[in-house]
Amino acid sequence: MLKALEFNNSKKQIITLYHGSKSGIQNNIRPISRKICDFGKGFYMGTNIQQPLTLICNYTSAQIYTLNLDLSNLKILNFELDLKWAFFIAYNREKLEEYRNTNFYKSISDLSNNCDLVIGYIADDRMFYALEEFFQNNITDKALLKSLSALKLGKQYVAITQKACNHIQILDQHLITENERKALLIEQKTNRINGIKLSKQICKQYRREGNYFDEIIDLYHGGDFYDT
Secondary structure: OOOOOEEOOOOOOEEEEEEEEOOOOOOOOOOOOOOOOOOOOOEEEEOOOHHHHHHHOOOOOOEEEEEEEEOOOOEEEEOOOOHHHHHHHHHHOOOOHHHOOOHHHHHHHOOOOOOOEEEEEOOOOOOHHHHHHHHOOOOOHHHHHHHHHHHOOOEEEEEOOHHHHOOEEEEEEEEOOHHHHHHHHHHHHHHHHHHHHHHHHHHHHOOOOOOOHHHHHHHHOOOOHHHO
């Protein structure tokens, strides 16, 4: 079930996270990223250090940061690993554009309004195959969720306002060495191959169970998916 905005009290709630940068953080931390990202524009952090490392290992000036994030007094949208999470990613990856004028689209696009921080599972390269297969109506929702659960993804915390960014403290930064990058490139390739292999096995097992992307859209596009 989708958790509503959480209004945290004034007591500090500190969590340690990791951020990968292609060339290093310049000036203050800001809620910017490329346009098409899982949860929209923001400053992305993860619970698993290996995930950002494998994303930036192709860049010679790549750096990994260890951070503290204070969750207190932030408005937070917290996703579980379910279809609501998948459809929010679909929206941010512009997979729902043909439904732009529907209540279904609006119910998803409005989710992060008035929110400082979005928390949800990482859509990394290990499960990119499964998400794309779902969006293209090649696998069902049940096959997708079973596949994602098996991959044991870490969580990502995305600061989407400057207020949330101001709650981030840099503890450490490390320039990735050439030898580290070579090892990470191998790990990146291995993770993707193994992830796709596992997803294919699970998707084959559940391919006759559940609903397809277009079927779910047809069912809910006239209303609010999040009221169901």
